[in-house]
Amino acid sequence: MEDKGNINEIQYKSGLACIEQKEAGEDGVLHIKADALAFGNVDSWGDIIAPGACDKFLKSENLSRMALCYQHNQQEVIGVIKAAGVDEKGMWIEADVLPTTTGKDVQTLIKAGAIKEFSIGYYANEYHFEKVDGYAYDIRVLDAITIVEVSPVTRAAN
Numbered sequence: 001m002e003d004k005g006n007i008n009e010i011q012y013k014s015g016l017a018c019i020e021q022k023e024a025g026e027d028g029v030l031h032i033k034a035d036a037l038a039f040g041n042v043d044s045w046g047d048i049i050a051p052g053a054c055d056k057f058l059k060s061e062n063l064s065r066m067a068l069c070y071q072h073n074q075q076e077v078i079g080v081i082k083a084a085g086v087d088e089k090g091m092w093i094e095a096d097v098l099p100t101t102t103g104k105d106v107q108t109l110i111k112a113g114a115i116k117e118f119s120i121g122y123y124a125n126e127y128h129f130e131k132v133d134g135y136a137y138d139i140r141v142l143d144a145i146t147i148v149e150v151s152p153v154t155r156a157a158n
Contacts (some may be wrong), residue, residue: 028099038090043158067149079105117156121149
């Protein structure tokens with residue numbers, strides 16, 4: 001059984017996002033709602049995020065520490081996550097992309113459709129491996145994760 005990560009090591013999981021955007025107001029802030037991750041499918045890293053994997057995190061103090069970054073660069077904070085939750089598809093966020101230098105660039109890219117995928121930086125708190133038809137190796141199923149940041153990215157894994 002191959003170990004695909006240390007629980008103390010930040011990992012990244014990406015997904016094709018459905019982004020709902022509202023025009024930036026006079027304050028230059030772009031309000032978005034986006035899918036941050038998807039449940040139940042095998043991604044290109046060979047992992048599945050189980051439904052319920054975010055539940056502990058969403059009820060924890062760590063939720064308020066989750067950052068909105070660009071391309072997983074924690075030095076490139078581009079906004080504020082205002083709300084997060086789960087539905088049958090996965091976890092979603094509502095966020096404000098602020099009119100910083102990078103934030104304005106990201107707003108332009110999102111509006112043009114050049115950036116349309118989101119990814120998470122997370123810690124794998126609990127996981128197990130299981131056999132899935134069609135795969136030669138055991139798939140890691142993420143049962144509980146702590147999300148550090150959510151990023152709009154060029155290319156996602158999920």
